[in-house]
Amino acid sequence: MELKVVDHPLVAHKLTHLREASTRSPTFRALVAELVTLLAYEATREVRVEPVEITTPVATTTGTRLAEPKPLVVPILRAGLGMLEGMTRLVPTAEVGFVGMVRDEETLRPTTYAERLPKDLSGRQCFVLDPMLATGGSLSGCVDFLAERGADDITCICLIAAPEGIASFRELVAHLHVRCTLVVAAVDEHLNEHGYIIPGLGDAGDRLYGLV
Numbered sequence: 674m675e676l677k678v679v680d681h682p683l684v685a686h687k688l689t690h691l692r693e694a695s696t697r698s699p700t701f702r703a704l705v706a707e708l709v710t711l712l713a714y715e716a717t718r719e720v721r722v723e724p725v726e727i728t729t730p731v732a733t734t735t736g737t738r739l740a741e742p743k744p745l746v747v748p749i750l751r752a753g754l755g756m757l758e759g760m761t762r763l764v765p766t767a768e769v770g771f772v773g774m775v776r777d778e779e780t781l782r783p784t785t786y787a788e789r790l791p792k793d794l795s796g797r798q799c800f801v802l803d804p805m806l807a808t809g810g811s812l813s814g815c816v817d818f819l820a821e822r823g824a825d826d827i828t829c830i831c832l833i834a835a836p837e838g839i840a841s842f843r844e845l846v847a848h849l850h851v852r853c854t855l856v857v858a859a860v861d862e863h864l865n866e867h868g869y870i871i872p873g874l875g876d877a878g879d880r881l882y883g884l885v
């Protein structure tokens with residue numbers, strides 16, 4: 674698994690604003706979208722393309738377009754949904770699948786409550802979206818699921834990751850036959866006793882959508 678930490682002043686600036694407890698939901702959502710677009714630029718560096726013949730007003734030339742099948746973007750519900758708009762802004766022709774996961778507050782283990790994905794993912798480049806990689810259970814569960822469906826090229830985009838979660842995710846991926854890249858805006862210090870990332874930003878789902 675390749676880890677890419679996007680080191681850019683605009684990413685650092687927006688992430689700092691996002692972390693602040695005083696940042697309210699509307700601003701939080703806008704910042705998430707902007708951050709994802711910046712991360713997606715890095716995350717799509719290896720997206721598959723093919724040559725295409727085009728005619729400009731004055732000549733013909735060979736250009737580049739996204740190859741078929743189109744990339745599949747998979748937000749992990751609920752918080753990953755907040756990242757979808759920022760991703761599709763950059764790759765509007767991508768298709769979108771959904772995986773719903775929630776982790777138990779006590780055991781920190783995730784359960785899957787929803788899934789809407791193509792049955793066969795072989796040959797598809799997948800881009801998984803989840804703002805927080807804490808213990809790594811949710812992201813590992815989702816990537817495992819995509820690999821079972823035949824995906825062999827998976828890029829995960831997270832805003833903040835904990836070192837413990839990265840280590841556990843790396844271990845899972847080592848046992849799968851997938852090319853996996855993890856793109857993050859920051860690797861934080863550690864997890865606290867409740868499984869929250871420190872310093873982190875709190876509960877991403879609640880800050881996006883409120884307490885439910």
Ligand code: PRP
Binds near residue numbers: 783807812838
């Ligand atoms: C949060 C977050 C990740 C997960 C990370 O989701 O969005 O999916 O926790 O924790 P982990 O790495 O320990 O699995 P949560 O389960 O709170 O659900 P939500 O997105 O519906 O708020």
Ligand code: URA
Binds near residue numbers: 868874875
């Ligand atoms: N999920 C979140 O939303 N935040 C954390 O810090 C950990 C898991």
